Amino acid sequence: MENLSKYKEKLASAGLRATKQRLMVCKLLFGQKQTFHFNIEDISRLANKSFNKKISLATIYNTVNEFKKKGYLKEISLKGNKTFYDTNTKHHHHFYDEDMSQLMDIEDKNVSINYLPKIPNGKKIRSVEVLVKIEDIK
Amino acid sequence: MENLSKYKEKLASAGLRATKQRLMVCKLLFGQKQTFHFNIEDISRLANKSFNKKISLATIYNTVNEFKKKGYLKEISLKGNKTFYDTNTKHHHHFYDEDMSQLMDIEDKNVSINYLPKIPNGKKIRSVEVLVKIEDIK
DNA sequence: TAATAGATTAGAATAGTTCTAAAGTATTGA
DNA sequence: TCAATACTTTAGAACTATTCTAATCTATTA
Ligand SMILES: [Mn+2]
Ligand SMILES: [Mn+2]
Ligand SMILES: [Zn+2]
Ligand SMILES: [Zn+2]
Numbered sequence: 001m002e003n004l005s006k007y008k009e010k011l012a013s014a015g016l017r018a019t020k021q022r023l024m025v026c027k028l029l030f031g032q033k034q035t036f037h038f039n040i041e042d043i044s045r046l047a048n049k050s051f052n053k054k055i056s057l058a059t060i061y062n063t064v065n066e067f068k069k070k071g072y073l074k075e076i077s078l079k080g081n082k083t084f085y086d087t088n089t090k091h092h093h094h095f096y097d098e099d100m101s102q103l104m105d106i107e108d109k110n111v112s113i114n115y116l117p118k119i120p121n122g123k124k125i126r127s128v129e130v131l132v133k134i135e136d137i138k
Numbered sequence: 139m140e141n142l143s144k145y146k147e148k149l150a151s152a153g154l155r156a157t158k159q160r161l162m163v164c165k166l167l168f169g170q171k172q173t174f175h176f177n178i179e180d181i182s183r184l185a186n187k188s189f190n191k192k193i194s195l196a197t198i199y200n201t202v203n204e205f206k207k208k209g210y211l212k213e214i215s216l217k218g219n220k221t222f223y224d225t226n227t228k229h230h231h232h233f234y235d236e237d238m239s240q241l242m243d244i245e246d247k248n249v250s251i252n253y254l255p256k257i258p259n260g261k262k263i264r265s266v267e268v269l270v271k272i273e274d275i276k
Numbered sequence: 277t278a279a280t281a282g283a284t285t286a287g288a289a290t291a292g293t294t295c296t297a298a299a300g301t302a303t304t305g306a
Numbered sequence: 307t308c309a310a311t312a313c314t315t316t317a318g319a320a321c322t323a324t325t326c327t328a329a330t331c332t333a334t335t336a
Binding site: 017021022055056057058059062 | 283
Binding site for chain 2: 079113126
């Protein structure tokens with residue numbers, strides 16, 4: 001696993017020691033070819049499946065939260081009571097198929113907004129997120 | 139309270155009997171001059187404050203969920219673990235001040251989207267929601 | 277190796293939501 | 307009218323997601 005040093009760097013920069021469990025979490029989060037959307041339970045299940053190893057939920061929550069603070073992960077604005085995360089940290093948008101509970105990325109460059117209302121006084125825009133809800137045709 | 143019959147109709151159309159508690163919830167939700175954003179706890183607190191009456195959380199959850207199904211309320215796609223609702227059921231968008239945890243409506247007509255990517259096969263758009271995150275200047 | 281610092285983890289605590297069964301209300305039919 | 311019965315509502319219990327805590331485990335240092 002030649003990405004190990006990458007992960008160690010990432011952990012160090014988030015102020016976290018590179019422990020076995022955290023390196024596993026890193027591999028699951030950042031070792032995939034594609035970015036993806038997940039919740040905490042997904043990572044727990046993936047750890048069991050991929051490494052035959054149970055990582056305590058506390059460790060997953062802690063690690064994910066620290067990575068979120070650092071900007072290595074983003075939380076997704078979504079309905080429902082479970083928190084969803086995104087390993088795609090580039091600014092982008094989403095298709096959301098509510099029936100399938102399925103999220104798909106839309107690249108920022110594939111959306112263009114003509115105009116927005118004036119921003120409240122003393123405030124400026126941090127980001128503009130578009131959520132396109134889709135459903136089966138008829 | 140001359141809106142009582144309005145509320146009774148609303149409840150009936152959602153398949154709910156008009157009980158004291160539900161009429162209170164209706165008054166809190168639909169008896170305001172302006173639409174607003176809320177969570178379940180807000181309604182519970184408002185009931186205490188406005189009517190000096192405790193309404194069981196179950197009743198509030200049930201009523202709100204039925205109204206949501208009926209389209210009399212909308213759930214808001216937002217980060218965080220509390221569910222937020224909107225009494226504004228017209229299609230619209232939001233400013234969100236993350237620091238203040240403050241939502242503000244943007245009328246649909248004040249947003250214009252130039253283009254979107256092609257929709258996945260067999261799907262069509264149900265809605266397009268824009269969330270503009272704002273922050274203090276500087 | 278012993279002392280210390282730091283990390284992990286299980287389980288407790290908390291918070292949000294859903295479920296359930298006792299209590300309440302409506303309907304039926306004598 | 308008024309039991310008997312069926313259906314509905316509600317309070318609180320149960321459950322689930324998340325965070326907190328403190329005991330245990332591991333790594334580092336000297
Ligand atoms: Mn949410
Ligand atoms: Mn629009
Ligand atoms: Zn995404
Ligand atoms: Zn709104």
